[in-house]
Amino acid sequence: MTVSSLLVCDDSNMARKQLLRALPTDWPVSVEQASDGREAMEVLRRGPVDVMLLDLTMPEMDGYQVLTALRAEGLACKVIVVSGDVQEQARERVMALGALAFLQKPVEPALLKQTLGNLSLLASAGGSELAQARQLDASISFFDAFREVVNVAMGRAAALLARVLGVFVQLPVPNVNLFEVGELHMALADAQRGNGLTAVCQGFIGDGIAGEALLIFHDSEVDDMARLMHGFSADYAPMEMLLDLSAVLIGACLAGIAEQVDVHFSQSHPTVLGQHASIDELTRLNQPRWKRTLAVEISYSIEGHHIHFDLLLLFTEDSVELLTHKLDYLMN
Known part of the structure; x- marks a missing residue:
């Protein structure tokens, strides 16, 4: 019996656990795991790995850099990208770098098995090593589980924006933290790169889960974004642009979260909050509502702009x- 070697590379414990659960149960495979691209490259340099399931958005060294390094160092490994970044340009870029397939998170077991079979990567059935590998998984923390949910939702929102604007959206690793209001103020202040901010605020609620979504622009970039969106209207006003952009991004991101946790969010109308306001003014105006807050921060960038x-x-x-x-069902 031939035993394949598999490397699962993702910075999320939950994502790695989901992938292990999705693997064909009768595939005789020896599994190693890496939490970022640097760890993956260390494993690949130590000895041959037949197949790698590779995430794209990771700290230290992302999936694009891993694919580039594999080619530069002449390391033989068949790569399937499994990512929450579902922009068409992301798919095209990884395939050009040598990936054999691109799958969307969270991957369906049947689709993963079909993909492995189509690429002739499934050895004969009958192994038990996968079950042993699954037993090595530690329990997943709430923050790791929710960060992965946000990662998937963030990617879907970016893909929608990329299609609408014809751009490539660069995605970060999302930050998820529980803040007291003072700590939230410091986190917001740390993100501030200029003196003035313009923010759009939109409330949401569903099944008792409630909060506020804020899309924050630095004033120096509002006009640049409005010009990018001028293809829709020659007289597109900056404030109109912000409201439309918030409807796209906030709506898509909340929809991605809602689908994964099985809720339906109702959203209030977006409003411009503290136009040209400093971070101090934004937090002062909203301190009574925020108090102790589970905060998700996603910093988007548009490539070439x-x-x-x-x-x-x-x-x-x-x-x-x-x-x-x-x-709970994802964490256990």
């Missing part, structure tokens, strides 16, 4: 327990 903006999802403290119950 000097445009950066932050999407903040601020969930109420009461939402954390409800979200934890929703994520």
